[in-house]
Amino acid sequence: MNLLVFGYGSLLYKPVPHYIGRYPGYIKGFARRFAQSSNDHRGTPASPGRVATIIHSDEWQDYAKSHPCGAQDAFPEDDQVWGVVYEIAQEHSFAVKAYLDHREKNGYTEERLDVYGPDNKIKFRDVLIYVGRLDNPAFVGPEPLKELAMRIATHAGPSGTNKEYLYQLAEHVRLICPESTDHYLETLTAKVKEFEQAGFAPPLESKDSAIIDQLRRSKATDVTLTKA
Structure with missing residues (x-):
């Protein structure tokens, strides 16, 4: 059986290897938020960045209501997340699944869900997706939008700057289809x-550069695959 994987973050512009199909769609009952700490991709252990995760909408809203910053970060109308479904041929399914498990090891839990197409009908069932849980160590919860934006504008890691990650994600969500606007993003x-135009940028001190270079070298030994 071919493997189906839903991408909603960097997988939108860094596709899974060996895919044979790529289809637009969305999932219901979730919110996409920059509520996941990143100490190995868009930040460092000493100065983590933030990356996108998806959380069940009801869990997020309940959590946000009880959090001091929740009201500033809540988009209560958000209950669907646009992304793409990748189809991977059966002969590559095991290797790609292992690659994704390793890639998403920092605070994600896998689930299987239905994915809807632009016509609002279920297009795929039993699709693999990596979901953030409120109790995982990397989850940071809601933050004031201004503080979150400042962190993203001024952080970087071995995979690049935090703002580049956000900009690419927002752009690729827009490109999925006319209905795929994400107001939060x-x-x-x-x-x-705004912060970028005001001159805020990731620090370039040698200490930070050395940490990022070290992380890049360690990541070079990770599981790597190339698209067929």
Whole structure:
């Protein structure tokens, strides 16, 4: 059986290897938020960045209501997440699954879900997706939008700057289809660009560069695959 994987973060512009099909769609009952700490991709252990995760909408709203910063970060109308479904041929399914498990090891849990197409009908069932859980060590919860935007504007890691990750994600969500606008991503992007235009940028001190270089070298030994 071919493997189906839903991408909603960097997988939108860094596809899984060996895919034979790529299809637009969305999942229901989830919110996409920059609520996951990143100490190995868009930040460092001493200065983590933030990356996107998806959380069950009801869990997120309940959590946000009880959190001091929740009201500033809540988009209560968000209950669907646009992304793409990758189809991987059966002969590569095991290797790609192992690659994704390793890639998403920092605070994600796998689930199997239905994915809807632009026509609002179920297009795929039993699709693999990596979901953030509120109790995982990398989950940071809601943060004031201004503080979150400042962190994204001023952090970097072995995979690049934090703002580049956000900008690429927002752009590729827009490109999925005419209906795929994500108001949260658009609002956050605008705020980060305000800081960027004001001159805020990731630090370039030698200590930070050395840490990032060390992380890059360690990542070079990780599981790597190339698209067939």
